Amino acid sequence: MAGPAERPGTARSKSELRTELLARRRARSEAERWQDAANLAAALPDVLESLRADPARPVCLYVPVRSEPGATPNGALPVLDAAVAIGRRVLLPVVSGDAPLDWAGFRDRGDLRDGPHGLLEPSGRRVGPGAVADAAVVVVPALAASPDGVRLGRGGGHYDRSLPLISPSTVVVAVVGDTELLPELPVEPHDVRVHAVWRPTAGLVGTA
Ligand SMILES: Nc1nc2c(c(=O)[nH]1)N(C=O)[C@@H](CNc1ccc(C(=O)N[C@@H](CCC(=O)O)C(=O)O)cc1)CN2
Numbered sequence: 001m002a003g004p005a006e007r008p009g010t011a012r013s014k015s016e017l018r019t020e021l022l023a024r025r026r027a028r029s030e031a032e033r034w035q036d037a038a039n040l041a042a043a044l045p046d047v048l049e050s051l052r053a054d055p056a057r058p059v060c061l062y063v064p065v066r067s068e069p070g071a072t073p074n075g076a077l078p079v080l081d082a083a084v085a086i087g088r089r090v091l092l093p094v095v096s097g098d099a100p101l102d103w104a105g106f107r108d109r110g111d112l113r114d115g116p117h118g119l120l121e122p123s124g125r126r127v128g129p130g131a132v133a134d135a136a137v138v139v140v141p142a143l144a145a146s147p148d149g150v151r152l153g154r155g156g157g158h159y160d161r162s163l164p165l166i167s168p169s170t171v172v173v174a175v176v177g178d179t180e181l182l183p184e185l186p187v188e189p190h191d192v193r194v195h196a197v198w199r200p201t202a203g204l205v206g207t208a
Pocket residue numbers: 022062063064065068093095101116117118119141142153154155156157158159
């Protein structure tokens with residue numbers, strides 16, 4: 001018998017959505033991935049400006065890999081480079097088990113090493129999970145987001161454990177592909193909502 005997740009017209013489960021969204025991402029061409037990364041990198045200064053991100057405070061970014069928006073076929077990291085080029089202090093996440101994400105600085109590709117899940121992580125001094133409270137903006141990876149600020153991640157719960165540590169002035173922005181702002185997403189009590197959604201072509205929109 002079909003469970004609630006399979007019934008037409010009812011919400012699909014998080015894991016079904018992840019499978020479908022990842023398959024769609026993996027089907028995108030190299031040219032499309034380059035275009036997304038270039039658009040995100042070009043828009044980064046304006047995005048930070050429009051969020052009134054205090055230049056004295058760091059920005060938390062992520063190292064996009066594989067089919068994530070911002071990742072490039074040759075491993076170049078134009079979004080991170082764009083942030084450094086305008087003088088921003090960049091912090092990147094370090095997965096430390098089930099604890100909230102730790103953070104360390106990024107200046108160039110040489111600061112990165114292989115991490116868990118096929119990720120790249122910063123190898124420099126870790127500044128502690130509380131560093132998200134210093135950040136003006138936290139840019140988070142997502143498989144999809146909705147207009148009410150719900151974010152669907154990879155399912156590790158890493159950002160859901162870290163985002164409760166931000167300060168009231170920190171702005172949280174989810175990056176998704178142009179087709180990944182969905183009308184509605186499944187939500188659980190631990191899910192932390194984002195303040196804005198940033199898409200490569202469509203740009204930045206605030207959430208309700
Ligand atoms: N670029 C990036 N960094 C991130 C995240 C993310 O989603 N993307 N995370 C967000 O929380 C945290 C790490 N969690 C992650 C968990 C799974 C996968 C992932 O790609 N998993 C593969 C399976 C590979 C494997 O597990 O060995 C997959 O889902 O296809 C990535 C990140 C912190 N850093």
